[in-house]
Amino acid sequence: MDFATFLWTTxxxxxxxxxxxxxxxxxxxxxxxxxxxxxxxxxYFVIILWHNGxxxxxxxxxxxxxxxxxxxxxxxxxxxxxxxxxxxxxxRFSKDYSWVSRYPMAMYIGIATGIAIPxxxxxxxxxxxxxxxxxxxxDTTDLYGYIFGYGGFNLIDISTGISKAIIFVGVMTGLVYxxxxxxxxxxxxxxxxxxxxTLMIGFGASFGFTVMARISLFIQRxxxxxxxxxxxxxxxxxxxxxxIGYLLVFWLMMALVFGYILKEIVQHVKSxxxxxQTP
Amino acid sequence: MDVFEKLxxxxxxxxxxxxxVVCVASYYIDYKVPILxxxxxxxxxxxIDSLPPGEIVFIAIDYDxxxxxxxxxxxxxxxxxxxxxxxxxxxxxxSQQGPGMADQVIRDLSDSMVLDRSYHSVEYxxxxxxxxxxxxxxxxxxxxxxxxxxxxxxxxxxxxxDYYGTAIDSLPMMQGVxxxxxxxxxxxxxxxxxxxxxxxxxxxxxxxxxxxxxxGVMTAQYYPFYGSxxxxxxxxxxxxxAQYESYADNxxxxxxxxKVQLPAHLVIILFIIMGNIGFFASRSKRKRxxxx
Numbered sequence: 001m002d003f004a005t006f007l008w009t010t011x012x013x014x015x016x017x018x019x020x021x022x023x024x025x026x027x028x029x030x031x032x033x034x035x036x037x038x039x040x041x042x043x044y045f046v047i048i049l050w051h052n053g054x055x056x057x058x059x060x061x062x063x064x065x066x067x068x069x070x071x072x073x074x075x076x077x078x079x080x081x082x083x084x085x086x087x088x089x090x091x092r093f094s095k096d097y098s099w100v101s102r103y104p105m106a107m108y109i110g111i112a113t114g115i116a117i118p119x120x121x122x123x124x125x126x127x128x129x130x131x132x133x134x135x136x137x138x139d140t141t142d143l144y145g146y147i148f149g150y151g152g153f154n155l156i157d158i159s160t161g162i163s164k165a166i167i168f169v170g171v172m173t174g175l176v177y178x179x180x181x182x183x184x185x186x187x188x189x190x191x192x193x194x195x196x197x198t199l200m201i202g203f204g205a206s207f208g209f210t211v212m213a214r215i216s217l218f219i220q221r222x223x224x225x226x227x228x229x230x231x232x233x234x235x236x237x238x239x240x241x242x243x244i245g246y247l248l249v250f251w252l253m254m255a256l257v258f259g260y261i262l263k264e265i266v267q268h269v270k271s272x273x274x275x276x277q278t279p
Numbered sequence: 280m281d282v283f284e285k286l287x288x289x290x291x292x293x294x295x296x297x298x299x300v301v302c303v304a305s306y307y308i309d310y311k312v313p314i315l316x317x318x319x320x321x322x323x324x325x326x327i328d329s330l331p332p333g334e335i336v337f338i339a340i341d342y343d344x345x346x347x348x349x350x351x352x353x354x355x356x357x358x359x360x361x362x363x364x365x366x367x368x369x370x371x372x373x374s375q376q377g378p379g380m381a382d383q384v385i386r387d388l389s390d391s392m393v394l395d396r397s398y399h400s401v402e403y404x405x406x407x408x409x410x411x412x413x414x415x416x417x418x419x420x421x422x423x424x425x426x427x428x429x430x431x432x433x434x435x436x437x438x439x440x441d442y443y444g445t446a447i448d449s450l451p452m453m454q455g456v457x458x459x460x461x462x463x464x465x466x467x468x469x470x471x472x473x474x475x476x477x478x479x480x481x482x483x484x485x486x487x488x489x490x491x492x493x494x495g496v497m498t499a500q501y502y503p504f505y506g507s508x509x510x511x512x513x514x515x516x517x518x519x520x521a522q523y524e525s526y527a528d529n530x531x532x533x534x535x536x537x538k539v540q541l542p543a544h545l546v547i548i549l550f551i552i553m554g555n556i557g558f559f560a561s562r563s564k565r566k567r568x569x570x571x
Contacts, residue, residue, distance in 0.1 A: 023295045045375050053421045056439070115424070116479070123483030123509065124475075131507030167506070206499040209516060213349060213495030215302070215543045216517040219536040220348030222306050 006231055010249050013228045016221050017257050029260065058083055132171050134164055170198040283564075286557030298546055305542045312537040314518075314525040319505055322512030323466070323490045324526040327357065330463050332365035335456065339467040339477070340384075341423070343376040346470035346494045352520035352533035353492040354384050354468055360527045362392055363403040367452050368414040369462065371430075371438070373423035373473050378442060381416060398528040410443070411450035418442030423473050427480045433457055459487045464511075468492035474501065478509055492519065 018029035065074025085104040091097040177195030232250040389408040417438040429436040482489040495516030504510040520533035
């Protein structure tokens with residue numbers, strides 16, 4: 001492993017610790033890491049948009065035309081139309097001509113809506129409606145057969161049927177809860193209450209998954225820091241030439257982070273003491 | 280101030296500190312957590328495992344580094360499974376920083392695929408993974424909904440050349456591969472709304488078998504699509520990744536992480552219970568008028 005790889009890995013760990021330091025409170029290390037992420041992401045996006053979007057999809061297609069003829073002699077001159085529409089978007093920065101940007105915007109939204117509405121309707125509404133209103137297929141002959149001794153009993157069939165019934169009841173009561181044109185009293189109110197419980201169970205499931213996701217992010221950071229620690233302490237004995245350099249970087253980083261923590265603790269204790277002394 | 284009030288006013292930093300200590304300690308303690316199979320993740324594995332050699336799997340790397348903790352282990356496990364089974368892969372990335380993720384997986388696994396390995400007591404001989412023969416990496420294009428629709432007509436519409444600048448038609452494995460009709464399934468490993476686009480503009484429009492690898496935050500909201508059959512199988516969060524690693528008999532980072540997940544979840548549940556006890560106890564005190 002070369003020194004540069006170790007240095008970048010070390011920097012990664014430093015940025016990780018800087019981000020996590022926000023759990024204690026806002027601080028310059030966190031701000032630095034935050035700004036770095038935002039800056040790098042924005043810069044990266046601009047470059048990737050140019051190389052993967054504008055360059056191959058627009059300029060490469062007009063490239064066989066002469067720039068001095070404004071690419072009108074290109075074999076695909078119609079690509080100038082989206083180019084002009086795109087350029088018109090920039091008029092938003094002018095007070096006098098910002099109205100011009102409404103034309104490309106209207107075209108963009110029109111096309112997007114035209115594509116989206118039929119597909120969204122079919123796939124997110126119709127298919128979900130069919131799935132909710134599926135026939136509850138519980139083969140009761142199995143149950144009778146089990147009781148009277150002439151057939152099999154399939155618990156899975158029954159649980160699937162019960163699941164479908166629960167989904168149907170949950171959806172209907174959930175809709176009742178969001179129906180505000182009628183007061184939530186009597187049987188209607190009781191249905192709305194079941195709806196609230198259904199929603200709460202749904203939110204609970206989402207919360208559980210979210211917790212898992214957050215912990216997962218932390219675990220990955222632990223794994224990375226552990227990997228870096230192995231490198232720093234030369235556990236795999238793969239460092240030969242720059243061993244002193246590695247350890248120097250390691251201890252510098254440690255001194256920086258722990259020095260800051262120490263400073264924070266001292267400040268905290270001082271402020272506590274000051275509070276006690278002031279009546 | 281009694282214990283319940285103290286519970287209610289517990290500084291969140293103590294919770295963080297306790298959680299950090301538990302996570303780090305459990306990471307270094309050597310023990311194993313059983314991975315229980317689930318129907319939705321099992322279906323992803325079974326489908327890929329049932330494909331005959333030479334079939335093409337379309338894998339969309341639709342995530343950025345901020346969600347690689349959960350989705351990267353899935354990608355490693357699935358791609359290795361595919362290549363060990365002699366399946367071919369078309370990679371795309373519909374999120375901006377996805378190409379870097381895909382590139383890392385391809386490079387790492389191309390190296391490790393050279394080694395012989397045994398999974399479920401079946402030995403797979405090591406071999407060289409060749410670009411254009413075993414996989415095609417088409418790269419990234421902006422506006423994912425349009426890209427998904429475009430690929431339904433012809434992969435060459437949004438991707439005339441692959442990530443490395445080679446014309447798609449000059450890649451041996453892409454000969455005769457026009458659109459989704461020639462792939463066995465689409466597997467999107469996604470950390471955002473791209474999954475919605477795969478459902479509406481992809482599966483809904485072209486009808487291919489769609490599978491998902493999702494971050495934990497997203498998983499709950501995609502169960503309705505799994506229930507309706509629009510999504511044939513899905514893996515949720517790091518648990519989903521661990522399950523796939525477990526099915527494929529290929530332990531990796533996700534299975535290793537489960538031994539931290541378990542105690543971390545227990546700690547959080549403990550704090551939730553403590554918080555609730557504190558809340559209900561202080562509320563009943565207020566009702567009794569003991570606290571103003």
